[in-house]
Amino acid sequence: MRHSLTLRIGPATFRVGSAWRAPVDDLARLYADYPQERDAIADFTVRLDPTSALRRFFRPSIHITGDHGLADAAPMSLAHGLLAAEMGMNLQMALGWRRHLLLHASSVEKDGRALVMTGESGSGKSTLAAQLGERGWRLMGDEFALLDCVTGALHPFPRLVSLKNKAIDVIASEVSESRMGPLLAATAKGDIRHLVPRADAVARMAQPAMPALLLFPRFGGEAAVRPVGQGEVFMRLTQASTNYVALGEPAFAALSRFVATVPAAAIDFPSGDAGIALVDQLWADLP
Amino acid sequence: MSEQRPDQPGTPEQGGEGFTTPSRRQLLMGGAAAASAIVSIRPALANTAASVLNCTIPVPDQAHAGQYIAPNGQLVPAGTPGAFPGTGRTFTGEQVKQALRGRPLPGASYDQNQAYLNYIRRLQSGTSGFTCYASLQMPR
Amino acid sequence: MTTHHYRAQPPEALLVRPLDDLTLLYHRPSGQTHMVVSPVPEILAALQQGAADAATLHARLSREFDLGDPAQAQAEIAAHLAEMAALGVVSRA
Numbered sequence: 399m400r401h402s403l404t405l406r407i408g409p410a411t412f413r414v415g416s417a418w419r420a421p422v423d424d425l426a427r428l429y430a431d432y433p434q435e436r437d438a439i440a441d442f443t444v445r446l447d448p449t450s451a452l453r454r455f456f457r458p459s460i461h462i463t464g465d466h467g468l469a470d471a472a473p474m475s476l477a478h479g480l481l482a483a484e485m486g487m488n489l490q491m492a493l494g495w496r497r498h499l500l501l502h503a504s505s506v507e508k509d510g511r512a513l514v515m516t517g518e519s520g521s522g523k524s525t526l527a528a529q530l531g532e533r534g535w536r537l538m539g540d541e542f543a544l545l546d547c548v549t550g551a552l553h554p555f556p557r558l559v560s561l562k563n564k565a566i567d568v569i570a571s572e573v574s575e576s577r578m579g580p581l582l583a584a585t586a587k588g589d590i591r592h593l594v595p596r597a598d599a600v601a602r603m604a605q606p607a608m609p610a611l612l613l614f615p616r617f618g619g620e621a622a623v624r625p626v627g628q629g630e631v632f633m634r635l636t637q638a639s640t641n642y643v644a645l646g647e648p649a650f651a652a653l654s655r656f657v658a659t660v661p662a663a664a665i666d667f668p669s670g671d672a673g674i675a676l677v678d679q680l681w682a683d684l685p
Numbered sequence: 686m687s688e689q690r691p692d693q694p695g696t697p698e699q700g701g702e703g704f705t706t707p708s709r710r711q712l713l714m715g716g717a718a719a720a721s722a723i724v725s726i727r728p729a730l731a732n733t734a735a736s737v738l739n740c741t742i743p744v745p746d747q748a749h750a751g752q753y754i755a756p757n758g759q760l761v762p763a764g765t766p767g768a769f770p771g772t773g774r775t776f777t778g779e780q781v782k783q784a785l786r787g788r789p790l791p792g793a794s795y796d797q798n799q800a801y802l803n804y805i806r807r808l809q810s811g812t813s814g815f816t817c818y819a820s821l822q823m824p825r
Numbered sequence: 826m827t828t829h830h831y832r833a834q835p836p837e838a839l840l841v842r843p844l845d846d847l848t849l850l851y852h853r854p855s856g857q858t859h860m861v862v863s864p865v866p867e868i869l870a871a872l873q874q875g876a877a878d879a880a881t882l883h884a885r886l887s888r889e890f891d892l893g894d895p896a897q898a899q900a901e902i903a904a905h906l907a908e909m910a911a912l913g914v915v916s917r918a
Contacts, residue, residue, distance in 0.1 A: 723913065
């Protein structure tokens with residue numbers, strides 16, 4: 399690959415190669431404070447390939463691939479190259495990571511304990527995690543939570559936080575511009591800007607934390623809290639996991655212990671501040 | 686293999702000396718005959734076009750389609766976490782707090798158990814885990 | 826009419842984890858996870874006393890539980906056993 403860099407995020411090392419320079423430059427700038435060991439052995443390779451020889455130069459179009467790929471992935475424009483690289487890394491983790499139980503969830507840490515938030519796109523879990531990360535919590539990740547099947551601890555995986563549409567302005571108003579990635583307008587999921595996690599989140603990305611609270615956030619609606627039964631939590635987490643079945647018995651043991659020991663609630667909130675207030679209240683009420 | 690049941694089976698009645706008659710817990714006293722009591726976790730389907738069709742992309746504002754009733758009686762969109770409409774189970778703020786501290790919510794009858802399992806069954810989309818995630822994340 | 830007899834799986838084949846509102850089963854031979862409610866955990870426990878058919882299990886369960894109309898209850902137990910056997914959670918004896 400013409401242009402490439404090697405990135406370590408949490409326990410995973412990626413080698414990202416690209417036919418074009420721009421996405422790699424973006425990654426290098428935004429991940430500048432992350433370990434970038436040039437000769438490190440990569441767990442995964444991500445490749446941004448031209449969809450055809452012509453499309454390398456004329457209306458450049460990216461085919462995302464790597465060790466793991468999806469045959470029918472839609473091509474992306476070079477203008478969204480940074481997003482393509484991030485999606486490529488997501489794909490490698492989702493398809494190939496086996497060292498932890500992978501949950502599609504955000505997580506933040508305080509006092510050695512982790513808050514995990516899971517839900518569908520648009521639920522607010524990424525934005526809420528980003529906001530908590532600016533309010534004394536350590537961001538562990540916004541996309542994947544990595545559950546250690548032996549110890550039950552959560553391992554950080556702090557990638558760039560993907561902020562969509564209205565969330566962009568909310569966060570951008572709170573952080574310095576140097577921590578914000580370029581505006582990627584009109585992607586398949588709307589406008590996107592990436593947020594670089596705070597320095598301490600990066601510096602402590604090898605420090606796990608025991609999960610203490612699980613929330614199902616739902617942005618938009620009157621403030622409300624509902625307990626969620628353990629059976630429902632278990633089912634939802636298997637749906638939110640990309641490798642539960644593949645991991646077999648260790649995953650069953652880890653997830654059933656998680657569900658039996660971590661209290662869970664669904665929270666609805668009309669605004670970021672209301673969501674943060676609910677989180678603080680529930681966290682304070684923990685035994 | 687030993688197991689504990691969440692509800693206590695047949696607690697002896699108090700009072701009197703000597704032998705007490707345990708009041709036996711009901712089993713199989715539901716109306717529907719032999720409804721399935723098992724939901725199996727389904728593995729991710731292979732990466733085919735068919736599996737993409739099975740994965741529903743939730744629309745948050747689909748307010749009027751197949752609503753669930755949250756425990757406090759509020760109408761919420763289908764699939765909302767914690768919205769199992771257990772008959773007569775309205776939870777006070779205090780009960781919510783207790784539930785989060787690990788105390789089990791008030792016990793359920795056979796019919797309520799069956800209803801809950803059906804609710805769990807409906808939460809399971811066509812795929813489990815990866816394929817649904819991938820199809821949501823990757824534009825097609 | 827043939828009656829089917831069933832036997833519990835060997836103890837190391839099935840992991841049982843009761844949650845507050847249902848029970849989780851992990852079936853090692855198949856690697857499958859099942860979420861179950863009554864009467865499946867109770868039937869599994871009653872089978873520990875030895876291989877049985879639906880009528881025998883009905884008798885065992887009646888000692889501890891109120892099962893309602895016996896004919897209907899036996900039919901339901903038979904149906905549950907058939908489903909459990911199809912999944913490999915119990916074996917046909």
